Amino acid sequence: MVGLPGLPDISGAVERVVATAQNGLEVLRFGGFDTGTEPAPFTVVETEKMFRLRRYFPDTPGDGPQIVLVPPMMVSANVYDVTEHNGAVSILHRNGITPWVIDFGSPDSEEGGMERTLADHVVAVSRAIDLIIEGTGRDVHLGGYSQGGMFAYQTAAYRRSKGIASLVTFGSPVDVLAALPLGLPADLVVPGAELLADKVFSRLWVPGWMARTGFQLADPVKTARSRIDFLRRLHDRDALLPREDQRRFIEVEGWVAWSGPAVAELLRQFVVHNRMMSGGFVIHGDLVSLTEITCPVLAFVGEADDIGQPLAVRGILRAAPSASVFESRVPVGHFGLVVGSTAGAHTWPTTAEWVLWRDGTGEKPPLVEEMHETQDPHGSGVSLSSRITHGLGSVADAGAGVSRELIGMANSLQRTSRAIAQESVRTVPRLLRLGQIQTGTRISLGKLMSENSKRTPDKELFLFENRVLTHAQVNTRIDNVVAGLIQCDIRPGVHIGVMMDTRPSALVVVAALSRLGAVAVMLAPDGDVAEMMRLGNCSVVVTDPNHLDIATKHSDRVLVLGGGDSRAITSADGASVVDMEQIDPDAVRIPSWYRRDPGLAGDLAFILFNRARGKLAPWPVTNHRFAISAFGAASAAGLTDRDTVYCLPPLHHASGLLTTLGATVVGRSRIALSARIDAETFAAEVQRYGVTVVSYTWTMLRDVIRSEDFRINQYNPIRLFMGSGMPSGLWAEVVEGFPRARVLEFFATADGSAILANVSGDKIGSMGQALPETNPVEVAAYDVTADRLIVDDSGFVRRTGVDEVGLLLARARHRFDASSTVLRDVFVPRDRWEVTGNLFKRDANGELWFQGSVAGVIRTSTGPIYAPPIEFALSQVRGVDQVVAYGVGDPGRQVAVAAVTTRQLGERSESLTITALRIGLGGLPAEQRPHLIWVADEIGVSDSYRPIAATLARRGLPRPGARVWYRDAAGRYRRYTRTAAAEANWVGPSPTHTESSEVGG
Template sequence: MVSLDPDKVMGPLQRLIATAQNGLEVMRLGGLDTGEVASPFDVVERKRMYKLRHYHPETEVGTLPPVLLVPPLMVSADVYDVTSDGAVGILHRAGLDPWVVDFGSPATEEGGWERDLADHIVAVSDAIDDIHRRTKRDVHIAGYSQGGMFTYQAAAFRKCENIASIMTFGSPVDAAANMPLGVPVEFATKGAEFLADHVFNRLSISDTMVKTGFQLLDPIKTVKSRIDFVRQLHDREALLPREQQRRFLSNEGWVPYSGPAIADLLKQFVVGNRMMSGGFVVRDQVISLADLTIPILSFVGEVDDIGQPAAVRGIRRAAPNAEVFEADIRAGHFGLVVGTKAATITWPAVADWVQWREDLGPRPELIYEMSYDEGASSPGSAGSKFAATATSVVEVTAGIGREIANIAQGAFRGTIGMSSEAARALPRLARLGQIQPHTQISFGSLLAEQGRRAPLGECFLFDDRVHTNAAVNTRIDNVVRGLISVGVRPSAQIGVLMETRPSALVTIAALSRLGAVAVLLPPGTDLPTAIELSGIDTLVTDPNNLKSAAATGIKVLVLGGGEHRGLDVEVETVIDLEQIDPGAVRIPAWYKPNPGLARELAFILVAGVGDRMELKPVTNHRWALSAFGTATSANLGRQDTVYCLAPLHHSSGLLVSVGGAVAGGSRIALGRGLDPDKFVEEIHRYGVTVVTYTWTMMREILAAESLAIGRDHPIRLFIGSGMPVGLWYETTERFKPARVLEFYASIEGDVVLANVSGIKAGCKGRPVPGTAHVELAAYDAVAGKFIEQDDGFVRRCETDEVGLLMSKAATDGAFAGGAAMRGVFDRGDAWIPTENLFRRDADGDYWLVDNKKTVVKTARGPVFTQPIIDLLDSIPEVDLAVAYGVEVGGRTLAVAAVTLHKGAELEADTVTSAIRELAPADRPDLVHVVDEIALSSTYRPSNRALAARGMPAPGPTTWAYEPHDGAYKELTAEVAAMLFPTESTG
C-alpha cells in the first residue's frame, strides 16, 4: 500500500480551493476585493458638460497650489485615483491641492452623444474659472493623452489667463509625425476626411469598442496578462497590488466616445494638423498654440505606442512663445499615469515641477528643456506608428487599423504612383472639362455647393472668428434680398468699392447669386473716370469709402462696418442695406438663385489710372478656370487656410486667392489690409498654409523690423502674380521651406500659367492642365504686327524667341467673346491673342518679357523691359526696379531705375555684371538710382512718374552703357552731351 504525502495532496487541493474561491469572487464582483478606499472628494460644481471634483476637501481652499487634472474622452476620470498610489493621493501628500474635471459618460449625460471637442475644451476653461474663483490662485493644469490636448487648447482659448503652468502625459501635438509604412501624410488625411464626413457623423464608439481597441494595440500583452492572472488566481496576496489597475483596464475605466467629437478630432487634428499649424476652431473662435506663453512640461513615454515621442514633442514647435520642458520615462502610454513608474517617477515629478514653478523648491533633475531636435522615434510596430497620427481615435481603433494597414500595404505600394495630389486634381480637371457655355457655374453657386455639402464647415476667418458655410450663405441670401428691394436685377452692372472685408466678399457673392455683374473698383481710384468708363449707376460701398462714393452723385448702397459704423453722410442717394429687413422683402417670380452661365459675364475688373484706366471683363468660365486651376496647381484642400493679402478687386485676389480656396474647399483668412505687425500673429492663429500676394506686397512684410517669423511657421506656399525676382529670393529664404507659386492669368482667353515647381524665379511656368492650349506667335514688337510665313499663316516662335502669347479658342468660339482670330497658324483654327509678349525656354517654361504696349522702341530695335527688371532685381542691393522709354533728341532711350535697400550702395561694376546676361541690343542705355519708385494700389511698381521726368540727371549714381566695352560708367554732363545729344545741342 502506497502512503500519500499530506503536503503533496493538500498543497494542490488548497490551491484549487483558493482558485475556486477567488474565481467565484471575480465572477460575482468583477474582481477581488482589495480593501482599498478611493481618495475622498466633493463634487463642488455640476454643469451640463462636467462635474468638478475637489479631492481631499478637508484642505482649506486656497492654501495650497491647485492642480486641475483632465482625463481623455475615452477614459474615466477615475484614472487619477486607480490605486492608493494614484495621482490625487500622491499630489495631496506632496502639498498640492488636486482637482479633477469629470466629463462623465455620453451614454448617461444629457445630450452626451452630441458633444463635440469644443464642448470639452470650453468645459476645461470653465473648470479653471471655477477653481480660480474658489482659490483666488492661478491653476496648474495637467492632462493625460487627449486630456493633455484639451489643456493646450483650453489655455490657448483663454490666452493663458489664470493658468500657472501646463503638464501633459503622452499628449500628441503633431499628427503628421511617424506615418505608418511610409504612407504619405495626405493619404492618411483622405481616410480621416472620409471617416469624419461619412462614418462618425452618424456613429459613436461604445465603451466596449474603446476597451477592445485599446487591448488590440498589443493583443499579445493582453492575452499574456489574462493568462498570468488565471495562473496566479490562487495567490490572492500576489494579485492584490495590481488588482485595481487590472479591473480598471479590463472593464471599469472605459467611456464611450461621441461621434461629433471623433469627427471634430479627425478634421481638426488629423486632416488639418491644426494643433501644429494653428487655426484650431473652438466654437467660432480661432486659436493657436503659439498663444501659449506659460511654462509647459510634457512627459514623454519612450515606448509609448499611442503618444509617439515625435508627435508629443511637436509642442516645442507649436508653442514657440512658451518655455517647454520634458521628462522622459521608460513607460508605455498607460504606464505614464498609472502603475509603479507613475507612482515613483511621474507624479513626484509633477509635484516637484509645481513646487518649482511656485518658487517653493528647486528645478527637478528629471526635467530639462525640450529641444527642437525630435530625436529618433520610439521603436514599435506599424500599428504603433499609425496610432501616433490619429491619437485618441486610434486609442479606440488602432488594433483594427493596424490589421487594415497590413492588408492594404501591398495594394498601396502597387498604386503609389497615384499620389494624393493626383487624386485631388482629377475631379477638378474633370469638372473643368465638363464646363460648356450653357453650364450653370458661378462664384455664388460654388459657395452654395459648399453650404449644402458641409453647412458647418469653415468658410472664412476674420478678426479671430470663424464664419461657417451655412452662416455665410445665409448672409449672402439676406444681402440678395436687400439688393432686390432697391431694384437690382440680373445682368445689372453694379460697382463695388470696398476694402477686403467679409462684407466685400459677401457683396460680390450676392451679386453673383443674383445674376448681376460686380464692377470691382479699387479704393482710392479715380471714381468719376471709372464710372464714366464703366457706365455704372449704382455703387455698393463700405463705411470707409462712403464719402468718396457719395460724392459721385450716383446711387450708393452701404453694407458692413460692424457695430460702430459711423455713417455720417446724409444724402438721398445713399441707402443703408443693413437697415433692410430681409424677411420683409417680397421675392419676385423672376428670381432664380445662381443663374449665371459659364459664357456670361461675372465680374469687371477696373485696372490702371487716368487715361490708362481700362475695363477687364471676366466670364463665369474664366473665373472657374482660374479657381480650379489654382486649386489644382497649389494642391489646395480642406487642410489649407488661404490668407488673402491680395485685394478682392485684383485678379489675384478674386480669381486666385478666393477662387482657388473656394474650388479647393479651403478656408479663407481675411486680414484687415497689409499690416506687418499683425502678419505673424495671424499666420499662427489662423494656421495659414498659403499666402496670396500681388506684385511687391511681401516687400512691406519683409522690411518690417517687427517681423519675427521662426522656422516653425505653417506656411507652405505663396501664390500670386508679379513678385519681383529679388523679393522672390528673399521671401523663400525668410520663410523656408515655403515656395513661391507664381501665376499668370490673362483676362483675354483662357490662359492660366503656373510655375508649380517654384525653381525658376521670375518664370511664369506652364499651362495649368484643363486650361487653354497656348502658342507663341512671331510678332514684330516695333511695328505691332504678326510675322507671317510665305503661305500667309503666322509663324510659330522657336525656343527663346519672343512672341505674342495666344490661347486656343473653343471650336465654336463660345467663350471667346468675339475676340478670336481665325486662320492664325492653320486653316480654320481660332486663337485669342493676349496683350503680353513671352519667350519659351528649352524646358517648355514661359517667361514674360513685356506687354506689347510698354516695349521700348529704340532705333536699334525693341528693348523688352521685364528681362532688365529681373536682372536688376536679382542684385542683392536693389529693392525695386522699373524700366521705361525716354525721348531724347528725337530718339528713344531704354532707361532703368532702381531703389536700394536701406544702407546699401550700388556700384557700376555690379550693374555691368548683372546686365551682361542680356544681348547688347537688349541692354538699357541708362541705369540710375532713385529715391522712390511709386507703387499702385495693388503694389505694382510704376514707372509713370519717372518716365515723365525724362532724361536722368548726370551724377555718380547714374550710369550709361558704353557699347565699345559693354560696361556701365558714370554719366557725367560731358558724356551725356556726347552720347545722348538733345535737339538743342545736336
C-alpha cells in the same frame, strides 16, 4: 530495496483548483477582488452642466501650489486615483501640492452629454481654472493625460496662458499626423477619419465598452498576455492584489462614453487638419493657435508609447515656439505613464518636483530636461528596442514592431507616387468639370457657393478678426443681401459697381450679385473711378463705410453694406445713400422673376480693369472665364478643404477675385481675411488662422518679408504662396524664408484667353506653362519694330526658337470667350488663335518667360528693349528693394531707364555699387540693358502693390548725380555726370529728378 517514485502532491493540486474556483467566482460576481483600498478623499466644490470640480484632501489648508488635472474624454476622472498610495493625487498631496480634478462624468448619463463638442470641454477646463483662481488667489498648474493633455494645451492657447503657471502633459500628441498609433500612415488614416467625422460620428456616439476595446486593440498582444497572466495566477490572490486596482480600472471601471460631436470634431480638427500644429482651430467661435502658449511646458514621453508616440508628443516644441518646453522620458507605454509602479516612482514625484520648481520653492527635477528637436522626422519615436525592453518582446510582438517599421519605410519610399495619386483624385474631377462647360452651362460664383453650403454647411468658410463664419452662415448672409438688392431695385444683368475693402461683406456682395445674375464692376478706389464707372456702364455703387465719401463723389445712388471704421451712414449732397444693413430681408417680397444662381457660362459676370497702351480698359469676365481661373488655380495649387487660404489681394484685382476667391471656393478651403498687411499681423494671423496658402499680388509681401520686425515660427503651416507679379528678388527671399513652401506664380491675359502657371516653382521668374484644360498657347515669331508676325517659307507663321522673343497666342476654342483679335490659318490650315498682345520667350524645357506687353516695349533708336528682364535682374541685386523699368521720350527714340530704391539698414540706406549693377545685369546682352539706372527715394505702388512706373516716366530723365549711372558703348556702367549727359544727347522731357542723399559707389 528499490525506492518507489515520488507521488504527486494531490492535496496541493486540489487546493490550487479550489482557490482558482473561489477567486474566479469572486471575479465573476464583483468584477475583481476586493483590495480593501480606499479612494483619496475629495469634495465636489462646483457642479456645472459640463463638469464637476473635485478638490482632493479638502481637510488640509491647501495654501501651496495648485494643480488641476484633466482626464481624457473616454477615461474616468478616477484615473488620477487608481491606487491608494501611488495615485497621482496622493503623491502630489504628500509634496504639499493641492490637487484638483475635473470630472466630465459619462456623457451617456449626463443631461445633454451626447451633444457635447470638443470645444465644450476646453471651455469647461477654462471655467474650472477661473473657479480655482477665484477661490485660492493663485495661478494654477494645468495637467492632462492623453487627450486630457490636448485639452490642457488647447485651453492654455484659448486663454493666452492667462492664470496658468505651467502645463504638464502625459503622452499627449500634438503633431498627430507625424506619428499615428500603430505606425499607421497618415495618407491612409486621414481619408478614413474624415469619413468617420462627417458620416458616422455626426450621428452616433461611442459607448464606454467600445472605448475600452479600442484602447486594448491598440496593443492586442499586451492585452492578451495580461489576461493570460491573470488567469495563470488566479489561484494566488496575494500575488494579484497589488495590481488588482489597476487591472479593474483598465478592464472594467475606467471607461466612459464619447459623445459623437466631440469625436467628430476631434477627428476633423486634430487628425484630418492636424490643427494642433497648424493653428486655426475653433473654440466656440474663437480662433486658437498653440503659438499663443507662453507658460512653461513639461511633456512626459513614454518611450514605448504606441498611442501618444514620442514624435507626436514632441510636436509641442514646434507648435509653441514662445514657450519653454521640457520633457521627461519614462520607460513605459501609454497607460503606464499615469498608473502603476513606474508612474508612482517616476511620473508623479517628478511632476511634484516640477510644480515646486516652477513655483520657486524647489530645485529643477533631475529627470527633467529641455526638449530638443527629434533627429528622425519620419519615424514614430518608439524604437523597436524600446518595445522589446518594456514588455513587448515576444516574437509575435517583435514581428509586429518590425512590420510597423517596414511599413514606415515603405511609406517613405512611396510618398511621391502617393502624392501624385492623391493629386489626381483632387484634380481630375475639377478638370473634367471644367472641360465639360459649354456656353449654356449654369455655372457661377454664387452657384459654386450654394453647392458648398449644401455639401458642408457646418464647416468654416470665412475667418476674419477672430470671427468664424460657416458655409451655411455665409450662404444665409448672401441670400439676405440678395433680398436687400432686390429691395433696392437691382435686377439681373444690371452692372453694379463694387468698391469695398477685402472683408467678408465684400465677398458676400460679389457672391450675392452673382446669385442675382447682376454684373459686378470691380472699382479700385485709388484709380480713376469716374472713368471705370463709364467704361463699366454702371451708375449704382455698393460700398462699405470706409469708401462712402469716394462713392458719393462719383455716384448719385450708393448702397452701403458691412462694417468699417464707422457705421454712421449719412446721405451726401445730391446722392441717395441706402444703408442696406437696415433692410429686413424677411420683409422683402421676392418677385416671381427671381431665379437663384441663373448665370450661364457665356454670361458676363464681372468687369475688371487694366491699362492697355497707357489707357484704362475694361476687362470683361464671363462665368466661363471665372470658372477657368477658379478650377485651374485650385488644381494647380492642390487646394482642398484642409487648406486655409490667406486672402490678401483686393477683390478688384484678378488675383483677389479669380485666383484667390474662385480657387478657394472650388477647393472648399477656408478663406482667412486680414484688415492690414504688416509683419506683426502676418505672423500672428498665419498661426491663429492655421494658414496653409498665402495669396499675393506684386510686391505685397515686401513689407512683411523685409521688415526688421518680422518674426515667425519656423514650423508655420504655410505650404504655398500663390499670386501674380512677384519680383524675382522678393520671390527668392520668400523661398529662403519659407523653405517648406513654394511659390505658384500665375499669369493671365487681360481677355482671359491664356492662363499660365509656374506649378513646380523651381524656376524663379518663370510663368510656367498653360494650365490643363485651358487654352493651349504658342509663341509666334514676331517683328516688334514692324509690329507684325513673321511668316516662314510655307506661308504660315513661324514658331519661335529657344530664347527667342515672340508674341503669345492662345488657341480659340470657345467663341463666347473670344473678346480679342482672332487669327485663322496661323500655323496650320483652319486653326484659330487669339492674339494676347504679350511677348514671351520659351526656354529649352518649354517654360515661358514674360517679356512685357507689345505696348510696353521700350522702343529705342537701336532696337527694342524689354522692361521685365531688366526688373528681373535688378531685383536680385544685393541692396535693391524695388525696381521699375520704363521708357522716356518718343517711340523710336526712347531712353530705357531703370529706377531702384535701396533697402533700409536701420537709419540709413544700403549702398549700391557699380560692381553690383554689372554683375546683376551680366546675364542680359549689352543692348538689352537700360541706358540709365538711378536710385529713387521712393517708388509708388498701387493698392494692389504694383510698382508704378508711369509717374516716374512723366518726370523725364533723371538729373546727373552720384545716384545715377549710364551704360557706355561697351555695356558697362559709369557715373552719370553732366559731361556724360551732354555727350549722350538723349532726347526726352525736361529732367526733374533730384537727389536728397548720396549713395556709396
